[in-house]
């Protein structure tokens with residue numbers, strides 16, 4: 001099964017200048033809970049921004065040019081792997097767009113802000129295809145820049 005997880009602002013922005021445009025510790029904890037001990041797939045630019053493999057997860061990077069020091073797969077190989085286990089797509093924008101039509105679950109965090117000059121966006125979730133299973137709004141802790149809403153969509 002393919003699932004995906006992303007955090008976006010109120011206009012769907014997920015990135016700016018190759019990085020996340022906020023400091024949102026509570027969302028990082030949520031990301032860890034959802035992805036721990038699973039296989040995660042990311043694009044090469046997200047891999048570059050992380051700088052290292054995320055622990056206790058099988059990290060797979062997609063690149064047309066090739067990447068060193070980490071497992072890499074083609075689109076077809078990721079789909080094949082997902083026939084037998086949950087594969088979580090963790091970004092960025094190009095890779096979310098690529099897998100959206102194959103996703104059975106989406107974990108979306110809406111960060112309640114509007115990022116100026118964002119350059120990367122999440123795909124829109126079609127509410128004819130996906131159903132909002134749960135939603136929870138949280139006020140920011142002292143380690144978060146903004147309030148956030150956790151959503152869990154299924155198709």
Ligand SMILES: NC(=O)c1ccc[n+]([C@@H]2O[C@H](COP(=O)([O-])OP(=O)(O)OC[C@H]3O[C@@H](n4cnc5c(N)ncnc54)[C@H](OP(=O)(O)O)[C@@H]3O)[C@@H](O)[C@H]2O)c1
Nearest residue numbers: 006007015018019043044045046063064065091092093094
């Ligand atoms: N808010 C969030 O939840 C979140 C999550 C993740 C990332 N982000 C942000 O998103 C931004 C990065 O996203 P992005 O869209 O620029 O890049 P990306 O999706 O992370 O990576 C794009 C790269 O993936 C590879 N790729 C794309 N399609 C492929 C295919 N069909 N087969 C093989 N490889 C393929 C290519 O690598 P090569 O160029 O090496 O060929 C391409 O340049 C950053 O700002 C990051 O911080 C945000």
